Amino acid sequence: MADDRLSLMFSALADPTRRDIVARLAAGDATVNELAEPYDVTVQAVSKHIKVLQDAGLVSRSRDAQRRPCHLEAEVFDLMTKWIERYRREAEDRFRRLDALLERMGEQPATDTQAKEAAS
Numbered sequence: 001m002a003d004d005r006l007s008l009m010f011s012a013l014a015d016p017t018r019r020d021i022v023a024r025l026a027a028g029d030a031t032v033n034e035l036a037e038p039y040d041v042t043v044q045a046v047s048k049h050i051k052v053l054q055d056a057g058l059v060s061r062s063r064d065a066q067r068r069p070c071h072l073e074a075e076v077f078d079l080m081t082k083w084i085e086r087y088r089r090e091a092e093d094r095f096r097r098l099d100a101l102l103e104r105m106g107e108q109p110a111t112d113t114q115a116k117e118a119a120s
Contacts, residue, residue: 005057009080012056017041018049025072035070036088 013019021035036046050070053059057076063067 017098029069029071
């Protein structure tokens, strides 16, 4: 089930406009109209982007009198961060093992060919 949520989140963030919306919401809540201002698209198009982000659980909408601000659900990013961190640690472990192997290879005595060349 967590994999499905991750798929939805990564899929939602695959679009540069949605990533920009998330970045802007990280600074504070905003309405759809406010979010649509810098884009050369309709408010309906931005609303569709927000719907994708909502379906992924990254954004929620609330009512504040006449306003319906969008809110970034930052805690949802914990799931993505844990997933990424797991693979980052595994990659670092592989690099450490490679470094150790290369260091051991550098410490090995010269091969027979190198010894013969040095003797001549």
